[in-house]
Each structure stands twice: as C-alpha cells, then as structure tokens.
Amino acid sequence: MKKQNRIVLDSPKVKDGNKLYCQFNCSGKVSKYFKEDTFYMKVNANIESVPKSILAIPALSNICPVAWLAGADIYVEEIDGEFLKALNTIKKSFQVLYPKHSFKGDIKYKRIKRNKRYGKKKSGLFFSGGVDSITAYIRKQNHKPYLLTVRGADIPLSEKEGWRKVRDNNKQFAKENGLYPLFIESNFRSFLNESNLNKDYSKNGLKGWWGGIQHGLGTVGLSAPLAFIKGMNRIYFASSPGIISVDNYLNFTPEPEGSHPSIENNLKWGVTKVTLESMDLSRLDKIGVIAKYIKKKNPNLQLRVCWESKKGSNCGKCEKCTRTMASLLSEGVNPSNHGFRMNKNLLQSMKKNKKLFTRLNENKESQWIMIQYKLRKNLPDKDSKYYNFCQWILKTNFRHKS
Template sequence: MGNLNSIIIETPVVKDGNKILCKFKCIGEVNKYFNNNTFYLEVNDIVDSVPISILNIPILANICPIAWITGSDIYIDQIDNQFLESMKKIKASFQIMYPQHTFRGEIFYQEIVSNQEYESQASGLFFSGGVDSVTSFIRKKHEFPYLLTVLGADIPESDIKACCKVENNVMQLAFEHHLVPVFLKSNLRTFLNEKKLNTNFSKFGLSNWWGSIQHGLGMVGLSAPLTYLKGINTIYFATSPGIFSVESCLDSAPWGSHPSIENNLKWGKTKTELEGMELNRFDKINIIADFLRIYDSSIKLRVCWESTSGDNCGNCEKCARTMAALLLEGLNPSELGFNTYNPSIHSLSKNKQFFSKLNDNKELQWKCIKNRISSTIYEEDFEFFHFYQWILQTEFKRQTG
C-alpha cells in the first residue's frame, strides 16, 4: 500500500434484511472529502441473498470518482468483473470530459467475480417525477419496468415527510399503470463533504460535484442489488436534453449523466441505457401532453431542485420554464404539481439567482417560449394570467458580473 491516499472498504453488512451498511477507512488527504465513514443503502426488499460483489457496487459507484480525482487507491474484497471493466471506461470518460483535472487511482481487490446466475428478463427505470423521467416512463411503460426512485438525491433522506410525499406520488402512478415501485434510500450525498469537493474541484468545466460527476453513476449504482433480485437486464436512465445521439455525445457539454458514463455501466447480466437522447425539452413536454390527452392520469411533475420538501417551489428558473412550456401545450400547470399567484410573480422578478442559472440553451428555450406564447390569448381570470404577462414583459438574458 504505497499510495499516501487510500480508501479501504470493509465487507458490506446487511441489517434487518434490507439495509446495506458499508464502512470504510481513509488514509491521507482524501479523508477530508467525507463527512463520515459509513455509506448505506436501504431498499424495500430483502437483500440477504445478494452476492458481496454486487453489494459492493453502490458504494463503489459513489466513492470511485473521489478516489480518481484525488489520486487515491481503493482496496476492496470482491468486485464484479463487468463492473470493474465499466469503471475503467468511465474513469477514462471523466478524463476526456475534464482534461484539466487528473483522474488517477486504482481499484485493488482480493477476488473478481462473474455474476451470471440470475435471471435477466425485466427492465428498470429511474423515476424522479421530472419531465425527463416521466417522458421515459411513457415511452417504456409497455415493458412494465420497475420504477426506481432515489430518496436522498434531491431531498434529504432524513426528511421523512418529504420522502413520504415522493413515495406516495410514485406509488399512486405505479398502481394506476400496474407497475412495481422500488425505493432506494441512501446517504449517497450526505456521507460526502460536498461543500469541500465543490470548493476544491469546481473549475475547468466541472461546475459542481453532484451535477458534473456524481449523479448519473452514483444513482444508477444504487440499483445493483435490486437488479440481481428482480432479474433486471436493462436499467433506463432518462437523459437531460442537449445530448442528441451517442455519436454526437463528445460534442455535448460535460455532465455527470452522459452516454460515455451510463452507457458504459454494466455488472453481472445488467446494462444501463440513457433514454431519450434524441429529444429536447419541448419534445418531451409534447409527449407528456399527448399522453395526458389520451389517459386520465394522476401524473404530478416534480422538477424542482431548489425545494427540499418533495414539491415544486414555483419560484425558480426551472419551475418557471416548465410551467411556461406546459402552458404552450395547453396544459394547466396547477393540475400537474405547480401553482403560482401574484406574490410569486413578484418573487420571480426579484430572484437574483434566476438569470444567473441561464445558459445559451436555456436562453434559447425562453426565447422560443416567449415567441410562441405571444400568440396565445388568456382570459384575465385564468390563474396563470399574470405569469403569462410576466413572460411577455421579461427579457430572458443571462446577467453577468
């Protein structure tokens, strides 16, 4: 163990049948990037029968990028052979995306395992309730995929009230469409010192740790134990708009969800597939609108990254842009999980962060929305009338300085 920075991962322990506890020890400077030395994953199924090499995947998916960017070596007992090869490719992908950072460090293991004994005929779909995942649900529901929802990604896993709200919405949709919901509760964000990671590494195209590095690999990795139990051969992860094909992915902006990440991720008999790469956000909302015109569905969109309560705040840029796009499709946002009123319009206009979160793509979206909405007539008693007027009167341009 010659490396001054090392992460030693102990054999995972299953508690109460459904909670996987992974303890680890850090040697060297890498220790400062963790808030505690225990990673956990809790699922709504019994995982006692899952092999150690599969139980190790969730922690490895979330800890490897930290090891790589700090040049730390990882020591672990067992690792799945397909996953090991995947991580080599993903490490190289991060290096290509962020060439001014250095991704080093190796994985040292005692045993490499081939997990080929489980059935593999089902599919799974990561489902947050956002525009991307709802669109993927509509496109893939004929496969009857397991709906995989992470608790601990955008809302704290310790917030029981918010988690219950998200769970109830997902269970209602799953029941309505004869699907099985799977909840993956984890401290994947809070076991890290995300603030220090952002301070030290958010530069040279890497905007923040969660968005630029962790969220794609880290969340998909959580599903590994369930894929073994449920016989899932394909995991779908809805892509963010902006990546139009695998061939053009190298021209897309660096991001933690990317064809060179998820589409390279495999273990056992399971592979991952980014879904909806050819669609922009307007395409996706059009698909949702067409679906709602045919089905009387209980879909409630949850798009907000500002709110931690399991709701949409209605005041941030993403909420406002989604509400506006829904209006263009003749949908009432209040029936899909949004609400706005006069005071919130005032709040939107005074929100200093609103325009700081615009980029070229979002500016273009707002321009399209404004041009299209100007030809629509809303009555003054319509609940979104003042929101509509605010859009027409606002110049959506990124403010710098």
C-alpha cells in the same frame, strides 16, 4: 512518515434482510472528502441472497470518483468482472470530460466474480416524478419497468415529510399503471464531504461535485442489488435534455455534467446494462410528450421538477418551476392541475429577480424563446390566473446580451 493515500473497503454486510452496510477505512489525502466511514443503503426488498461482489457496487460507484480525483487506490475483496471493466472505461470518460483534472488511482482486488444467472428480461427505471423520468416512462411503458426512487439525493434524509409526499405520489403512479415501486434510501451524498470536494475541485470545467461527477454513476450504481434480486437486465436512467451523442453533448453544453452518455451507457455489471433514455429530446420536446399523455391518458398526472424545494413539492417560483409552468401553458395544459400553483406574488417575484430569468445559459435561453413563440399561439384567456404571467413572459427579452 506520510500515510498512503488509499481507501480499504470491508466486505459488505446485509442486516434485517434489506439494509446494506459497507464500512471503509481511509488514509492520506482522500480522508478529507468523507464525513462518515460507512456507506448505507436500505431498500424495500430482501437482498440477503445477493453476492458480495454485487453488494459492493453501490458503495464503489460513489467512492471511486472521489478516489480517482484524489489519486487514491481502492482495495476490495471481490468485484464483479463486468463492473470492473465499466469502471475502467468510465474513469477514462471522466478524464475526457474534464481534461484539466487528473483521474488517477487503481482498484486493487483479491477476486473477480462473474454474475451471469439472474437476468429475467426485466427492466428498471429511475423515477423521480420529474419531466425527464416521466418522459422516459411514457416511452418505455410497454416494458412495465420497476420504478426506482431514491431518498438522499435532492430530498435529504432528514426531510421526512418531503419524502413521504414523493413516496406516496410514486406509489400512486405505480398503482395506476400496474407497476411495482422500489425505494432506495441511502447516505450516498451525506457520507461525502461535498463542501471539501467542491472547494478543491470545482474549477477548471468542473462546477460542482453532485451535478458534475456523482449524479449519474453514483445514483445508478445504487440499483445493483435490486437488479440482481429482481432479475433486471436493463436499467434506464432519464437523460438531461438535448444529448444526442457524446460529440453532440460536448459541443452543445459548455459545462459537462455527471450524467452523460459516456458515463451511464458504459455502466454495467453481471448481465445488467444501463441506458441513458430519451437523449434525442429537448426539455420542451419532453413536455410536449407529457402534454399528449395528460390529454389522452392521465389527466391527473403530477410533476415534481423543483431542486429549490426540499419538501417533496414544487416551490412554484424558481426559474425551473416557472419555465416548466410556462412550457405546460404553451402546450395548452393548466399547471395548477399537475403539481404547481399560481402564487399571487409570483409575478412580482419574477420582476424583482429578473436577472435570474434573463441571465441564462444558451440552453435555457433557447427554451424561453421557444416558449414565447408557442405561447403566442396558445395564450390563456384574460380571465385566467396565468394571463398576466404569460404577458410578462411574452414581453421579456430572454436573448443573451453580450
């Protein structure tokens, strides 16, 4: 007899005041997409008094998209009413983003809960220390948001030294700006079998599970218990560059992403709503905002932009690192003072791997062309260690070759 395709969540449990566990049982096709049967989260706050309907949100935010694509039903004891509405809307949003895939499966619940009495007009901002989140902070600094940093996303749970660097840097940033840092550690990526998900679904417009599906909903959902306990009625999540509206984004980007205005901006629970911040700015616009902030307010600001390095720092040689370095130079800012270093082999590596820098999507191509334009007006002196680096950029043809 064929097993029913479903996921059954046990009631979430809090241990030691700050550790959240949500065990679940899978049967049928959906089982192959999980490596573990327990979702785990640890925070630097006591969450014992958080209602179970809120405690279930982090796990559901990461399990639901898997169930939808696998066509599995999800069974829970109780669920926040606003969050249930949000999930139904977001499911439809994913279907619009990826019309060649089917998003099926329903949430079966015993009780709907209304959580309405915790809002204190506080806000939270997801903060990685990268271009997007620092720009979002600069624009929302008057709100004095809690800074939310996640371990288990780009830095694996196994990478202790890299996490220490990120945690210490973000603690220092918070201290300098009179803010309170909140840290979330979770297996929200490692409990999934991302390899099987990519193998079965990375086609027909969906390039990868993390970037294409999980990134926005899965990450923001982690903040629900902290939002309740700290009284946050607004969570800010830094947008990917160039998103002005849903229609603009669908037309602007050939590949949809898991962070999208139709995802985060529809996410809510209790009295908490989510906002995708700085949708109106391109990446170069954001670096311009940061450059002004560096010159006027924070000359020692450190940036962490690299996805290649798992060590909590910038590798300084990938396309994203070099594009950021060049962008800072085009704004008259020395990258060496802000988390980068000029490796003596960088230029040689760029020449050797020229395809990485010239076979780009339209968005990155346009960024490099604008960087070239701005660098001509802001070229470092000949004695600068960045002079030859900039000369190579100015001479390289970044335009798409059909």
